[in-house]
Amino acid sequence: MTLTVDNGSVYIPSSASGGGGGKLFKLDANTGNLIFNVTIPGFGGSSSIMASATVGAGMVFVRAQNRYNYALNATTGDIIWMVDARYNLGTPEQAASVSQVCAMLYKYGRVYFNDYYGISCVNAFNGSELWHTWLGRENMAQGLSYSYGRIYTVNENGVLYVLDSLTGEKLSYYAFVGGGAELHSMPTPYNCSLYVASLNWNLYCFEEAPPAEPWTPTPEPTFPTADEIAQKVLDNLPDSPSANDIAQEIVNQLPAYPEYPEAPTADEVAQKVLDNLPDSPSADEVAQAVVNTLPEEPEPAEAPEYTTIDLAILVAVVIAIAIELVSFWTLKKRK
Numbered sequence: 001m002t003l004t005v006d007n008g009s010v011y012i013p014s015s016a017s018g019g020g021g022g023k024l025f026k027l028d029a030n031t032g033n034l035i036f037n038v039t040i041p042g043f044g045g046s047s048s049i050m051a052s053a054t055v056g057a058g059m060v061f062v063r064a065q066n067r068y069n070y071a072l073n074a075t076t077g078d079i080i081w082m083v084d085a086r087y088n089l090g091t092p093e094q095a096a097s098v099s100q101v102c103a104m105l106y107k108y109g110r111v112y113f114n115d116y117y118g119i120s121c122v123n124a125f126n127g128s129e130l131w132h133t134w135l136g137r138e139n140m141a142q143g144l145s146y147s148y149g150r151i152y153t154v155n156e157n158g159v160l161y162v163l164d165s166l167t168g169e170k171l172s173y174y175a176f177v178g179g180g181a182e183l184h185s186m187p188t189p190y191n192c193s194l195y196v197a198s199l200n201w202n203l204y205c206f207e208e209a210p211p212a213e214p215w216t217p218t219p220e221p222t223f224p225t226a227d228e229i230a231q232k233v234l235d236n237l238p239d240s241p242s243a244n245d246i247a248q249e250i251v252n253q254l255p256a257y258p259e260y261p262e263a264p265t266a267d268e269v270a271q272k273v274l275d276n277l278p279d280s281p282s283a284d285e286v287a288q289a290v291v292n293t294l295p296e297e298p299e300p301a302e303a304p305e306y307t308t309i310d311l312a313i314l315v316a317v318v319i320a321i322a323i324e325l326v327s328f329w330t331l332k333k334r335k
Contacts, residue, residue, distance in 0.1 A: 002052050003052070004052055004053040004054065004055055004060075005029060006055040006074075007055075008028065008029050008030065009026055009027065009028060009029055009035065009074075010026070010027045010028075010029050011024060011025070011026055011053040011055065011060055011062075012024070012025040012026075012027065013025075013040075013049035013050075013051070013052065013053055013062060014049065015048040015049065022039070022040045022042065022048050022049035022064060022065065023037050023038065023039060023040065023049070024037065024038045024040055024049065024053060024060070024062050024072070024077070025037045026060075026074075026077065035077075036076065036077035037077075038072060038077040038079070040062055040064050040068075040070060041064060041068065042064030042065050042066040042067065042068050043064070043066040043067040043068060043084075048064075048065040048099075049062060049063065049064060049065060050063075050065050050099050050100065050101045051063045051100055051101055051102055051103045051104070052103040053103070054103050054104045054105065054106050054111075055074060055106070056106035056107075056124065057106070057109065057124055057125070058073070058074050058075070059071045059072060059073060059074050059080060059124065060072045060074045061103075061104040061106060061111055061124075062104075063100045063103070063104060063113065064100065065099045065100060066099065066100065067084050067085050067100070068082055068083075068084060068085070069082065069083045069084075069085055069100075069104065069113055070082050070083075071111070071124065071127060080125075080126075080127075081126060081127030082127070083120075083122055083127045083129075085100070085113065085115035085116070085120065086115040086116050086117050086118070086120070086132070100113075100114075100115075102114055102142065102143040102144070102186070103143070105144045105145070105146060105151075106124060107146050107165065109123070109124050109125065110122070110123065110124055110130065110165070111123075111124045112144050112146075112151055112165075113144070114142055114143075114144060114153065115132075117134055117135070117136070118132060118133050118134040118135040118136070119132070119133050119135060119144065119151065119153060119163060119168065120132045121165075121168060130168075131167060131168035132168065133163055133168040133169075133170065135153070135155045135159075135161060136155040136156065136157055136159075142154050142155060142156075142183065142184060142185070142186070143185070143186025143187075144186065145186055145187050145188060145189055146165065146189075147189035147194075147208065148208075149164065149165050149166065150162050150163065150164065150165055150171065151163040151164075151165050152187035152189060152194060153186075153187065154183035154184075154185065154187060154196065155183065156183065156184070157175075158175060158176040158177070158183055158198070159173055159174070159175050159176070159183075160173060160174040160175075160176070160183070160187060160196055160206075161173050174206070176198060176200075176204075183196070183198055183199070184199065185197040185198070189208055192207065192208050193205050193206065193207060193208055194206040194207075194208045229250075233246070233249045233250055236249055236252070237249055243274055243277070244274070247274055
């Protein structure tokens with residue numbers, strides 16, 4: 001396990017005395033001041049963290065010694081989601097030699113990690129599983145690496161695997177032979193080569209095949225700013241638009257928020273706002289109607305969903321658009 005340094009902070013996983021879960025500490029890299037420390041429960045009250053933390057997209061991903069995998073808000077330390085990895089039903093506690101000792105891998109909105117039977121890929125923002133690929137038993141001490149849309153990993157039976165990062169499909173493999181070919185290393189891609197160390201005291205170098213097609217990474221999920229949405233709405237409105245024209249154009253320009261299937265749609269929000277507005281509403285009345293229409297934030301579940309930030313973005317976007325549009329048309333009428 002190594003420390004993780006990112007954006008002026010140091011993340012330190014540790015064991016906790018007395019059980020109850022390991023701890024993840026976040027310190028200021030310059031001063032050493034504590035920013036937060038969070039308990040990371042493992043299955044059956046495990047009190048250790050043996051894998052390094054991984055940071056990406058404003059989150060920190062950390063694994064308990066046994067089974068449980070977490071995403072935390074990197075600013076506050078709040079738990080966003082928890083995923084229980086696949087495990088051997090005969091030894092559900094996954095003690096001793098089947099502990100989770102390898103860090104999770106984050107790339108382009110996805111998180112990859114090894115479990116007892118293979119490799120899992122989940123949505124980084126809500127923890128939903130995207131794919132799982134079976135590789136063999138006790139696949140716990142083998143790290144993952146990424147290059148050009150591929151995941152590289154090995155297993156205890158001495159096999160190097162190349163997986164498609166989007167689908168989990170096995171693209172290629174290489175079986176090492178001879179005594180001591182058991183593999184516990186992380187394949188390391190560098191400068192079009194792939195390096196793998198084996199327990200037979202040998203280091204191997206493979207030529208990394210180029211992508212079959214021109215490759216571009218999956219872009220990070222982004223949301224337009226309130227100013228960008230407001231400008232697009234103004235650009236697409238007809239002369240002297242009606243309230244329905246404005247509401248419809250807001251609906252057309254609002255981005256999708258797929259992590260919140262129970263939230264009202266933009267159409268529903270816009271319609272409720274229109275139903276409750278007086279004739280010739282002021283900017284304050286429009287903004288208040290939007291606030292009144294948006295739902296209350298739900299109580300967090302056992303592993304809280306990643307809702308607070310996105311709901312705040314949606315509220316800010318809608319209010320900013322409404323105020324800008326009403327102000328714009330008020331000024332236009334005065335002229």
